Amino acid sequence: MPANGQPAPAPAALPQPDWGAAQRCFDCGDRSVELRLRLQHPPLALFDGLLTPAECAQLIEAARPRLKRSLTVQTRSGGSEINPDRTSSGMFFGRGETELVRRLEARIARLLRWPIEYGEGLQVLHYPEGGEYKPHYDYFDPGEPGTPALTRRGGQRLATVLIYLNQVPRGGATTFPDLGLEVLPQCGQALYFAYERPHPSTRTLHGSVPVWEGEKWIATKWLREHTFV
Numbered sequence: 705m706p707a708n709g710q711p712a713p714a715p716a717a718l719p720q721p722d723w724g725a726a727q728r729c730f731d732c733g734d735r736s737v738e739l740r741l742r743l744q745h746p747p748l749a750l751f752d753g754l755l756t757p758a759e760c761a762q763l764i765e766a767a768r769p770r771l772k773r774s775l776t777v778q779t780r781s782g783g784s785e786i787n788p789d790r791t792s793s794g795m796f797f798g799r800g801e802t803e804l805v806r807r808l809e810a811r812i813a814r815l816l817r818w819p820i821e822y823g824e825g826l827q828v829l830h831y832p833e834g835g836e837y838k839p840h841y842d843y844f845d846p847g848e849p850g851t852p853a854l855t856r857r858g859g860q861r862l863a864t865v866l867i868y869l870n871q872v873p874r875g876g877a878t879t880f881p882d883l884g885l886e887v888l889p890q891c892g893q894a895l896y897f898a899y900e901r902p903h904p905s906t907r908t909l910h911g912s913v914p915v916w917e918g919e920k921w922i923a924t925k926w927l928r929e930h931t932f933v
């Protein structure tokens with residue numbers, strides 16, 4: 705936050721679907737997704753069918769051999785560290801690394817009208833039984849010393865797309881404490897939310913409640929202000 709205590713001004717544009725036509729189905733190029741739920745503040749929407757069940761399974765199998773215990777951004781230095789608040793394993797695909805990753809990235813870019821190059825590499829997370837991710841913000845806190853190093857690679861994060869890769873029998877919901885909202889994982893569905901400034905007033909605090917039974921697989925795509933390098 706700037707020294708005067710005012711949150712940073714909002715960017716001119718945010719990654720978001722074309723809400724203008726008030727339609728139910730949104731074109732993603734090679735397929736369309738169906739809107740299931742929408743919130744205005746923060747901009748948030750749940751879409752059905754961003755991936756097929758077969759594509760979800762394929763993404764899980766491609767990620768599985770590369771999983772490592774999840775790190776979170778170390779806000780002091782801009783590096784990464786093991787975080788007890790995050791008991792999952794994860795990996796990143798390079799942008800455009802596989803044909804399936806390219807297909808998924810193209811769908812997200814079309815749906816949210818945001819250039820593919822402004823996206824970070826796709827992250828896949830696996831939560832075992834008991835795994836959780838305590839509530840956090842996805843933007844980089846302007847008050848933290850490590851933030852300039854993180855934003856040098858493409859500016860701030862502006863939006864998150866979470867893609868559920870499996871159904872969790874019990875638990876594993878994505879929770880938004882400030883909204884009183886919980887989203888239950890459903891294979892192939894995508895949850896989008898955007899934050900027009902890196903500030904709690906966006907009400908984008910979110911986390912993953914513990915997986916009580918089974919396991920949870922999710923893919924995350926973060927969208928930046930500029931080209932992510």
Ligand SMILES: O=C(O)CCC(=O)C(=O)O
Nearest residue numbers: 837877878911912922924
């Ligand atoms: O697993 C979830 O539902 C949330 C994941 C998340 O917040 C993240 O990857 O930043």
Ligand SMILES: [Fe+2]
Nearest residue numbers: 840841842910
């Ligand atoms: Fe997150």
